[in-house]
Amino acid sequence: MTRERIYLFDTTLRDGAQTTGVDFSLDDKRAVAGLLDKLGIDYVEGGYPGANPLDTAFFSEKRTKNAKFTAFGMTKRAGRSASNDPGVAALLDAQADAICFVAKAWDYHVHVALEISLEDNLLGIRESVAAAREKGREVAVDCEHFFDGYKANPEYALACAKAAFDAGARWVVLCDTNGGTLPHEVAAIVAEVGKLVPGSHIGIHAHDDCGCAVANSLAAVEAGARQIQGTLNGLGERCGNANLVTLIGALKLKDGYAKRFDLGVTDETLSQLTHVSRQVDEILNRQPNRHAPFVGASAFATKAGIHASAVLKDPRTYEHVEPDVVGNVRKVLVSDQGGQSNVLSELKRLGFHLEKGDLRVSRLLDEVKRKESEGFAFEGADASFFVLVKRMLGEVPAFFEVERFSVNVERRYNAVGELVTASEAIVKVRVGDEVLISAAEGNGPVNALDVALRKDLGKYQDLIQDLELIDYKVRIYQGGSDAVTRVLIEFEDGAGDRWTTIGVSPNIIDASFQALTDSMIYKLLKSGASH
Numbered sequence: 171m172t173r174e175r176i177y178l179f180d181t182t183l184r185d186g187a188q189t190t191g192v193d194f195s196l197d198d199k200r201a202v203a204g205l206l207d208k209l210g211i212d213y214v215e216g217g218y219p220g221a222n223p224l225d226t227a228f229f230s231e232k233r234t235k236n237a238k239f240t241a242f243g244m245t246k247r248a249g250r251s252a253s254n255d256p257g258v259a260a261l262l263d264a265q266a267d268a269i270c271f272v273a274k275a276w277d278y279h280v281h282v283a284l285e286i287s288l289e290d291n292l293l294g295i296r297e298s299v300a301a302a303r304e305k306g307r308e309v310a311v312d313c314e315h316f317f318d319g320y321k322a323n324p325e326y327a328l329a330c331a332k333a334a335f336d337a338g339a340r341w342v343v344l345c346d347t348n349g350g351t352l353p354h355e356v357a358a359i360v361a362e363v364g365k366l367v368p369g370s371h372i373g374i375h376a377h378d379d380c381g382c383a384v385a386n387s388l389a390a391v392e393a394g395a396r397q398i399q400g401t402l403n404g405l406g407e408r409c410g411n412a413n414l415v416t417l418i419g420a421l422k423l424k425d426g427y428a429k430r431f432d433l434g435v436t437d438e439t440l441s442q443l444t445h446v447s448r449q450v451d452e453i454l455n456r457q458p459n460r461h462a463p464f465v466g467a468s469a470f471a472t473k474a475g476i477h478a479s480a481v482l483k484d485p486r487t488y489e490h491v492e493p494d495v496v497g498n499v500r501k502v503l504v505s506d507q508g509g510q511s512n513v514l515s516e517l518k519r520l521g522f523h524l525e526k527g528d529l530r531v532s533r534l535l536d537e538v539k540r541k542e543s544e545g546f547a548f549e550g551a552d553a554s555f556f557v558l559v560k561r562m563l564g565e566v567p568a569f570f571e572v573e574r575f576s577v578n579v580e581r582r583y584n585a586v587g588e589l590v591t592a593s594e595a596i597v598k599v600r601v602g603d604e605v606l607i608s609a610a611e612g613n614g615p616v617n618a619l620d621v622a623l624r625k626d627l628g629k630y631q632d633l634i635q636d637l638e639l640i641d642y643k644v645r646i647y648q649g650g651s652d653a654v655t656r657v658l659i660e661f662e663d664g665a666g667d668r669w670t671t672i673g674v675s676p677n678i679i680d681a682s683f684q685a686l687t688d689s690m691i692y693k694l695l696k697s698g699a700s701h
């Protein structure tokens with residue numbers, strides 16, 4: 171069977187920039203374009219030259235090596251020629267391989283938003299496409315609101331698509347701009363367009379307002395479309411766009427597609443998918459979605475005991491694809507939902523050699539379940555689990571003992587009426603026969619406690635010197651008067667290793683203290699320190 175090509179068109183840097191809370195700098199844009207280029211995306215839409223200085227600057231040079239670098243903008247305004255339209259001029263001036271025009275395809279929008287005649291809108295499409303073709307650019311036309319427009323006035327929506335194609339657009343992209351269309355409607359409407367415009371020239375641009383953007387994109391492919399527009403991690407206006415990361419996973423790995431279609435994304439670059447997805451979140455300072463298909467930290471994490479038992483026998487029992495093909499990893503979590511298989515798997519990963527049936531394994535499982543009922547959650551605190559196992563095995567030396575600590579938090583106005591906040595901590599630790607007292611100030615009580623605790627650990631001081639507190643998370647575990655605070659603290663050491671510990675207490679400082687001391691003990695164990 172000959173395989174057809176599906177072209178991927180990324181609009182992270184344009185529609186993705188329309189996401190609430192997302193602001194790309196020029197460097198961010200460069201970095202994202204580089205990631206997309208390496209991944210094998212066919213078109214990288216870099217933004218809207220002329221709309222703002224940053225996007226105009228981004229188009230001062232071509233930013234991709236392999237992908238077609240694409241400039242986005244609207245068709246010419248009515249009442250002037252394309253050559254006299256500053257918006258079209260900015261697009262033609264851009265150092266881009268391709269231009270993607272947005273054009274109205276819903277008669278209602280032409281009347282209400284543009285306030286022009288239906289014929290003038292068609293003229294705008296034709297003349298804008300022709301102007302770009304004359305300058306040697308490849309052209310795509312995003313037919314805005316195509317599906318809503320088709321439902322309201324199919325003849326006019328089709329006339330817009332046909333006008334774009336006849337004027338020389340390589341791609342006529344059908345947009346579900348408001349994201350309200352369902353897969354069966356997309357399939358039927360794309361098939362109708364296919365009677366006028368060959369499927370090899372039809373694209374789909376789906377928004378996710380019904381949670382159907384990926385399904386709609388696949389439905390369009392089934393109906394003949396051969397270009398898919400989307401964004402990394404589903405960024406985009408309102409609820410976002412079709413998530414290209416998910417689509418790449420489906421198109422590359424699902425039999426129905428992988429056998430029929432080729433993509434620019436190779437098997438090798440597919441293994442970078444998780445990295446690319448997380449890198450974009452890193453660039454944007456966003457928390458990655460743990461539950462993202464294919465690439466989320468939980469996408470191959472097994473928590474339930476019955477699942478874990480089967481996964482350890484054969485991962486295919488609960489996994490639809492292998493995690494490493496997309497650069498992700500399998501994880502079996504230890505929690506109150508798990509059984510001995512979960513614990514054994516985690517023990518093996520951490521380097522402990524205990525067998526199923528060993529009484530220590532069931533004792534450990536009982537202890538995990540008991541502690542989780544108090545509010546602990548070990549699935550996100552691997553270092554605390556490690557310390558717990560070592561304790562159960564009697565392998566934690568008495569490194570140090572904290573005899574007492576106190577924390578003082580002050581908020582006051584000074585003599586000249588300025589607000590002053592201060593936090594101080596004092597920690598008294600016994601290390602062997604030595605009693606050490608340290609005091610420290612911090613930008614908050616936990617910081618002060620952390621600094622005081624790590625100020626002087628006597629003979630262990632050198633081993634904890636390189637620790638850096640990376641992240642601190644607090645969650646109230648139960649509501650009402652029984653509320654307990656769960657604190658998760660992430661540390662990194664000089665070797666670049668990161669780990670997370672947990673503390674639980676009705677008192678936030680005490681919970682933080684538990685997590686801090688677990689981290690010190692973990693680091694000392696990791697360093698091979700002895701009593």
Ligand SMILES: CC(=O)SCCNC(=O)CCNC(=O)[C@H](O)C(C)(C)COP(=O)(O)OP(=O)(O)OC[C@H]1O[C@@H](n2cnc3c(N)ncnc32)[C@H](O)[C@@H]1OP(=O)(O)O
Pocket residue numbers: 185218220221222244245246247248272273274283284285294314347407
């Ligand atoms: C569905 C989408 O996501 S389309 C992409 C939307 N993205 C953006 O809008 C981001 C960048 N946009 C911008 O920076 C600005 O809107 C600009 C620079 C493009 C235009 O700014 P302004 O000239 O101040 O216009 P403004 O944003 O207020 O309104 C848009 C104008 O474009 C017209 N217009 C909208 N779509 C089209 C089109 N496809 N073809 C021709 N004109 C259009 C509107 O009728 C409106 O005209 P009006 O001012 O005569 O009423």
Ligand SMILES: CC(=O)C(=O)O
Pocket residue numbers: 185272312313314315345346347348375377
């Ligand atoms: C073009 C575009 O972003 C849309 O119609 O949603």
